Amino acid sequence: MKNFKEFFSNIQEALVKILVVFDIDDTLVHTPTKINVLKNGRKIRELNSHEFTHYKLGAGEEFDFSNFRKAKDFFDNHKPIVPMIRQLKTDIKRGNKVVMVTARADFDDKETFLNTFRLYNIDMNKVHVYRAGNMKDGPKTTIEEKKKKIISELLQKDNYQKAIMYDDSKPNLQYFVSLKKDFPNTKFYGWHVNERGEASEHLREQFFDLVEKWSEKYKKSIDCNNPRGFSQRASCQSREKKKREKS
Ligand SMILES: [Mg+2]
Numbered sequence: 001m002k003n004f005k006e007f008f009s010n011i012q013e014a015l016v017k018i019l020v021v022f023d024i025d026d027t028l029v030h031t032p033t034k035i036n037v038l039k040n041g042r043k044i045r046e047l048n049s050h051e052f053t054h055y056k057l058g059a060g061e062e063f064d065f066s067n068f069r070k071a072k073d074f075f076d077n078h079k080p081i082v083p084m085i086r087q088l089k090t091d092i093k094r095g096n097k098v099v100m101v102t103a104r105a106d107f108d109d110k111e112t113f114l115n116t117f118r119l120y121n122i123d124m125n126k127v128h129v130y131r132a133g134n135m136k137d138g139p140k141t142t143i144e145e146k147k148k149k150i151i152s153e154l155l156q157k158d159n160y161q162k163a164i165m166y167d168d169s170k171p172n173l174q175y176f177v178s179l180k181k182d183f184p185n186t187k188f189y190g191w192h193v194n195e196r197g198e199a200s201e202h203l204r205e206q207f208f209d210l211v212e213k214w215s216e217k218y219k220k221s222i223d224c225n226n227p228r229g230f231s232q233r234a235s236c237q238s239r240e241k242k243k244r245e246k247s
Pocket of ligand 1: 025
């Protein structure tokens, strides 16, 4: 400990509890596994996980995830999404509470499934995997509702100042940030993961939206012919720079 200030900031850091939620399919790994669509018990269609994200069930239809239970298939055919695997390992290292929340149900061989992530030196003793596919909430409950319920239960167990979710499904992120209503003291950040494994901050809770709108408005109100103080000057300089780059 060098001085009191450093000591205090270390304590503050340790006190900030952060929950980080990772989706699995198309967030941490790609797999060629297909989801069947059944109509009246008969298979009528196969969907990859990207198609599945956007598929709306028609009358009499249901999803069949039986292919997703095959752990060896997962282990053999997955492709890692490297930036997100890295992000997960960073979050473990920082001491954040890291969970995976997947639409899948249980695998037929848990160790083989976990070994897939151990290939990348992820300590799976520190990561619990919640399977929304195990929930018996009736066929009308959507994946995003199930995921929201799982995360809500996690948030009730501890006092998290921040909750972060990485997912390739925008509805999942929308439901996630809507938890703000139930947990007003937690800050919510929804990160959307694209096909290349790049995360962009897609959604923040509404409070932050308001702050952003306010700061946009404030920036526009600055008179650059007569800026006041350091921050206004900096703001005007970056505006100038943008103008120059455009022309
Ligand atoms: Mg996904």
